[in-house]
Amino acid sequence: MTKVQRRVQAVLAVGALGAAGMFLGGEGLAGIDFGPIGAALLYAALWVFVVHLAKHAGEIFPEEWSPAERQGWVALVFVALICVQVIIMLSALPGLGIDADRMSNSATRGLWIRIAMPMFGWIVISSMLTRQDSGTVRLDERDLRIAHSGSRFADGAMTLLIISLVVTLVALPEYSRTWLRPLIAANVLIALLITRALLENIYTVLRYRRERG
Numbered sequence: 001m002t003k004v005q006r007r008v009q010a011v012l013a014v015g016a017l018g019a020a021g022m023f024l025g026g027e028g029l030a031g032i033d034f035g036p037i038g039a040a041l042l043y044a045a046l047w048v049f050v051v052h053l054a055k056h057a058g059e060i061f062p063e064e065w066s067p068a069e070r071q072g073w074v075a076l077v078f079v080a081l082i083c084v085q086v087i088i089m090l091s092a093l094p095g096l097g098i099d100a101d102r103m104s105n106s107a108t109r110g111l112w113i114r115i116a117m118p119m120f121g122w123i124v125i126s127s128m129l130t131r132q133d134s135g136t137v138r139l140d141e142r143d144l145r146i147a148h149s150g151s152r153f154a155d156g157a158m159t160l161l162i163i164s165l166v167v168t169l170v171a172l173p174e175y176s177r178t179w180l181r182p183l184i185a186a187n188v189l190i191a192l193l194i195t196r197a198l199l200e201n202i203y204t205v206l207r208y209r210r211e212r213g
């Protein structure tokens with residue numbers, strides 16, 4: 001592992017720590033709310049990663065990785081960040097009472113801005129990788145096979161997840177009164193779509209890793 005790759009791993013570890021702080025939030029040690037601290041760590045790590053990639057794009061990923069595998073890892077990181085934001089929002093909605101039925105409330109306010117930041121970083125990095133890999137074969141037979149397998153896996157996992165949610169709501173009607181309210185249900189549907197993308201990218205990167213091994 002090169003020095004550049006070790007630095008990138010350290011940056012990603014700081015980002016993961018920040019995401020954990022955002023997710024846990026609340027008053028931690030000495031009454032400190034780690035939510036804003038975690039957000040600052042996360043976004044600082046995100047932009048350091050973007051700048052680092054701009055300077056060392058050819059050294060961050062191993063040479064044997066195909067362009068599709070590199071894009072898969074980038075997508076996994078940023079979809080995971082978006083998923084964290086949506087989970088934080090969903091976890092806050094049930095406790096808002098009647099405010100959860102409003103388009104703008106304390107849980108959703110600013111959400112799209114927080115999602116737009118990793119989306120912008122994702123676009124920038126993907127564009128950098130595309131320029132770097134220009135002139136190479138973008139998708140070979142193995143890439144297409146893995147992409148199709150990842151899509152099928154995500155579809156199957158999403159089907160099982162939806163069935164589990166329906167069974168849970170039927171078995172626990174006290175929860176259905178909360179989660180089936182229109183705006184909350186709409187946010188859950190958006191979260192399911194993001195979860196599907198996350199599952200597909202997790203499968204994709206693991207499949208590449210297994211085939212290389």
